[in-house]
Amino acid sequence: MSELPSFRQLTQDDCDILEKALPEPGDVDFQTKLSRQTPTGYGLYGLFLYDQLIGIGQIRRQGPNDPKAASHSSYPEIGNIYIVPGMRRRGYAHLLIKHLEAILRGENYVLVGLAVGDDNTAALSLYKKLGYHKLVSIGTKPPHGTVDRHYLQKEL
Numbered sequence: 001m002s003e004l005p006s007f008r009q010l011t012q013d014d015c016d017i018l019e020k021a022l023p024e025p026g027d028v029d030f031q032t033k034l035s036r037q038t039p040t041g042y043g044l045y046g047l048f049l050y051d052q053l054i055g056i057g058q059i060r061r062q063g064p065n066d067p068k069a070a071s072h073s074s075y076p077e078i079g080n081i082y083i084v085p086g087m088r089r090r091g092y093a094h095l096l097i098k099h100l101e102a103i104l105r106g107e108n109y110v111l112v113g114l115a116v117g118d119d120n121t122a123a124l125s126l127y128k129k130l131g132y133h134k135l136v137s138i139g140t141k142p143p144h145g146t147v148d149r150h151y152l153q154k155e156l
């Protein structure tokens, strides 16, 4: 990684750059995601390199939204981690997640969770390297089809 990236929370004004830079993340469109931020405590953050959006990550402060995970604990989640294909394997996802964790630590949270599909070897390896460990299996959930999903957590 030669040049230093920057981070900022995205707003509804960023819909255009999100749509140009990234495919739709999961089952909810960007406009909806960004409009939900303030009332729900969600925050969608962008990772920029020379003013180009190269990745996103989300914080959900209201705690696990999966009922099976929520029965185990209550703490914020990280989700929607995505790095554009041409910028992968350069440490940017690692850096982005560290940034999101630092935000949560600054808000005095002591635990963070996230969900990941069993078949996502890249993400599983990334989260393991960052110190996340499996809390519980949460089964399948659209749009992930038949892939088993795990809920991971980390002490901040």
Ligand SMILES: CC(C)(COP(=O)(O)OP(=O)(O)OC[C@H]1O[C@@H](n2cnc3c(N)ncnc32)[C@H](O)[C@@H]1OP(=O)(O)O)[C@@H](O)C(=O)NCCC(=O)NCCS
Binding pocket: 080, 081, 082, 083, 084, 087, 088, 089, 090, 091, 092, 093, 094, 095, 115, 116, 117, 120, 121, 122, 123, 125, 126, 127, 129
């Ligand atoms: C998963 C993803 C976010 C990783 O982004 P990235 O910027 O390439 O990750 P990093 O460069 O920070 O990698 C950090 C570590 O993650 C793991 N990793 C990342 N990509 C990997 C791959 N393709 N295969 C295996 N391990 C991988 C490695 O352990 C890597 O460390 P290393 O490079 O020292 O071996 C990216 O591949 C992506 O956007 N995938 C599509 C969306 C997605 O699956 N998001 C996660 C949803 S839970």
